Amino acid sequence: MKLTAAACLAGILLLAGCAGTGTPSSSSSSPSPSSPPTAGGTGAAASRAAPIYPSGQLAPIASSEARSQSVVTLAPPADMWDRIRRGFKMPDLDSDLVRDREQWYASRPDYIQRMTERSNKYIFHIVEELERRNMPTELALLPYIESAFNPQAVSSARAAGMW
Known part of the structure; x- marks a missing residue:
């Protein structure tokens, strides 16, 4: 037919x-498309930080600098x-x-x-x-x-x- x-x-x-x-999604726990997830925690300051992309020669960074920079997580949709x-x-x-x-x-x-x-x-x-x-x-x-x-x-x- x-x-x-x-x-x-x-x-x-x-x-x-x-x-x-089988796993309900929660809009409050998932980031919006305009605000990528950050590595520095879930506080207001961490969510406002824009990702930093290196330019020019790469050089080692201090651990204090690493904590202040956000990292974009490339995870598949849940x-x-x-x-x-x-x-x-x-x-x-x-x-x-x-x-x-x-x-x-x-x-x-x-x-x-x-x-x-x-x-x-x-x-x-x-x-x-x-x-x-x-x-x-x-x-x-x-x-x-x-x-x-x-x-x-x-x-x-x-x-x-x-x-």
Whole structure:
């Protein structure tokens, strides 16, 4: 059965809204994109310090200088689902077809779990490319609807692959 675009989007929205990693994220504990994490603690002075990038010849620094300089931490996002939700750009749909697909996915948590586990190899890279191209991150969820993230999927029309 070929799903319509509205049904696909309904499933995508359900997956993005209901799925999680099991660890709730807290907006108060994560840094905002405009203020990178710092190494000097969590006080007001440490959060205002801008990162320092070396220029010219590198020379050893004293330990007192090292404590006063901030370091930008390059850590992956703690919650990929939160990252995907922040990049939503498509308008929400509200129709009977959308509600039907939401109910279908909501009644199959084991299926959602299998798809989510299968997506672990791919979702980070897909989101990276969507963000790089300034595209809606809802598109990262399309393989959930099209193939359940099965790279060997073949449709009745003989279309093959996740997409």
